[in-house]
Amino acid sequence: MGVVAVSAARDPSASAQLSVLQVGRVFPAPRGRGTIEALQPIDLAVERNDFITILGPSGCGKSTLLRIIAGLDTPTTGRVLLEGRPITGPGPDRGMVFQSYTLFPWLTVRENICFGLREKGMALPEQQERAAFFIDRVGLNGFEQHYPKQLSGGMQQRTALARALANDPQILLLDEPFGALDNQTRVLMQELLLGIWEADRKTVLFVTHDIDESIFMANRVIVFTARPGRIKTELAIDLPHPRHYTVKTTPRFAEYKGELTEAIRGEVLQTMARERQPPADSGG
Amino acid sequence: MTPLKPIAPIRRITLGILFFVVFVAIWAAATFGGLVSKVFLADPLTMVREGISLFVEQGFIKDIGITVWRVVGGFVLAAVLAVPLGIAMGTYRPVGAFFEPFVSFARYLPASAFIPLLILWAGIGELQKLLVIFIGSFFQLVLMVAVIVGNARTDLVEAAYTLGAKDAGIVRRVLLPGAAPDIAETLRLVLGWAWTYVIVAELIGSSSGIGHMITDSQALLNTGQIIFGIIVIGVIGLVSDFCFKAANQKLFPWALLR
Numbered sequence A: 001m002g003v004v005a006v007s008a009a010r011d012p013s014a015s016a017q018l019s020v021l022q023v024g025r026v027f028p029a030p031r032g033r034g035t036i037e038a039l040q041p042i043d044l045a046v047e048r049n050d051f052i053t054i055l056g057p058s059g060c061g062k063s064t065l066l067r068i069i070a071g072l073d074t075p076t077t078g079r080v081l082l083e084g085r086p087i088t089g090p091g092p093d094r095g096m097v098f099q100s101y102t103l104f105p106w107l108t109v110r111e112n113i114c115f116g117l118r119e120k121g122m123a124l125p126e127q128q129e130r131a132a133f134f135i136d137r138v139g140l141n142g143f144e145q146h147y148p149k150q151l152s153g154g155m156q157q158r159t160a161l162a163r164a165l166a167n168d169p170q171i172l173l174l175d176e177p178f179g180a181l182d183n184q185t186r187v188l189m190q191e192l193l194l195g196i197w198e199a200d201r202k203t204v205l206f207v208t209h210d211i212d213e214s215i216f217m218a219n220r221v222i223v224f225t226a227r228p229g230r231i232k233t234e235l236a237i238d239l240p241h242p243r244h245y246t247v248k249t250t251p252r253f254a255e256y257k258g259e260l261t262e263a264i265r266g267e268v269l270q271t272m273a274r275e276r277q278p279p280a281d282s283g284g
Numbered sequence B: 001m002t003p004l005k006p007i008a009p010i011r012r013i014t015l016g017i018l019f020f021v022v023f024v025a026i027w028a029a030a031t032f033g034g035l036v037s038k039v040f041l042a043d044p045l046t047m048v049r050e051g052i053s054l055f056v057e058q059g060f061i062k063d064i065g066i067t068v069w070r071v072v073g074g075f076v077l078a079a080v081l082a083v084p085l086g087i088a089m090g091t092y093r094p095v096g097a098f099f100e101p102f103v104s105f106a107r108y109l110p111a112s113a114f115i116p117l118l119i120l121w122a123g124i125g126e127l128q129k130l131l132v133i134f135i136g137s138f139f140q141l142v143l144m145v146a147v148i149v150g151n152a153r154t155d156l157v158e159a160a161y162t163l164g165a166k167d168a169g170i171v172r173r174v175l176l177p178g179a180a181p182d183i184a185e186t187l188r189l190v191l192g193w194a195w196t197y198v199i200v201a202e203l204i205g206s207s208s209g210i211g212h213m214i215t216d217s218q219a220l221l222n223t224g225q226i227i228f229g230i231i232v233i234g235v236i237g238l239v240s241d242f243c244f245k246a247a248n249q250k251l252f253p254w255a256l257l258r
Helices: A002-010 A062-070 A109-120 A124-137 A153-166 A183-200 A211-217 A245-249 A251-275 B009-032 B044-057 B060-091 B093-106 B111-122 B126-150 B154-162 B167-203 B210-219 B223-251
Strands: A018-028 A035-046 A051-055 A077-082 A094-097 A171-175 A203-208 A220-224 A231-236
Touching: A018 A062, A035 A062, A035 A231, A051 A062, A051 A211, A062 A094, A062 A171, A062 A203, A094 A153, A094 B154, A109 A124, A109 A153, A109 B167, A124 A153, A153 A183, A183 A211, A203 A211, A211 A245, A211 A251, A220 A251, A231 A251, A245 A251, B009 B044, B044 B060, B044 B223, B060 B093, B060 B126, B060 B167, B060 B210, B060 B223, B093 B126, B111 B126, B111 B167, B126 B167, B154 B167, B167 B210, B167 B223, B210 B223
Parallel strands: A051 A203, A051 A220, A094 A171, A171 A203
Antiparallel strands: A018 A035, A018 A077, A220 A231
């Protein structure tokens, strides 16, 4: 009860599109006794049209936070409000792209993108029209009839992005979506995503452990500590839009990078020190 | 030969046929060469002659028809009940927990051992044959389908939830299509087992069917007919297997992609 009262008083911003209020998560430890605190109670306010990246070492609980916002996991303490309404479970108002490839293998690219639209009961011609628009948006023209297994990893994630966008969610949750891609593809995907965001400024929450990635696309970078995760620091990225990939070679970018590298280095070292000790959970 | 190295299709088919040739050659050598007495093992030619006589003079096609009917009937009955139950068990953990221990136990009960009991209950008519196949296939199917559905990829389920799917949509649009190819493959496998049960059922207390013909031939020491009957069963099994495989490939083209 106390937590709710405190968090209500602490509500960072009443105008926020998404408010994370004192959200913490404790997991039972694998095989046996005790618990593992993945996430210490944290507060976070996400404004409309924000592009926030959450940067942290692996296993710091940043994915746990994203899963809680998506409604796929339940917080041990606190709550999450979207447009002022508490989140009780997953829903189409929060689109998600996962690190693993989660396209339905029995559906073609177009059918995958139409999945949520069909679930909404949208008429087929309208579904097709919307799908065509987003297929074009992510540059998959000509691959509408392909099955996921016929696509490269980058193309699969582009389809997953189009699938999430087609649903027109209020907020886009991206859990290291480019983490499994090779470096060149990843850079191109970042540019693609940034271009999409610059076009319609849909709110994005993007989890990553890649510093360049976190700066390049974001207007705010939230740095997480090593487990138990909490917000260590926050950095506003003041780089003009539209951003070209060459921004990565500017002194300003390097400055941000230096600052974030410093902030995260200690956390990574701490994680590594802990990994030499007994087994850890998958709080990732 | 290098481990796991693929071979050309032509070579694969030739090697496959070669085995049959070698097999028949050894059989012919053993029988024509007098190594094995004709009483115990007919030679290939006698077997073919007996086979022709079975079809032409003894109406063997009727026996085949009745056996096929029994297998298909018992198997369809088992599948119609087992597949939905298995899906329910795999989808809903409480349903699984309720049925799983019993089904795991029941599937080790040998179907053939039920034959005497089933004769008492259902006589030696068609119902008894269907029940043998039913018992032999039902429990295996339930368990295998439950495992397939229960092993659905949770990340796909989560993705569907974030796309707005509700529980019914998860079952209908994620669990079922994802499990369908494996369920079809399981049906193909268990149909093969159903063929062994039907013959056993027909060996005991039957007046028609391939199994009955085989018991009759035994009494007459007609090994040619027995071998021919066994080969016919094998050929029918192969054909049904082939049809099943072709249907699966047609229905689930995505499952074949790598």
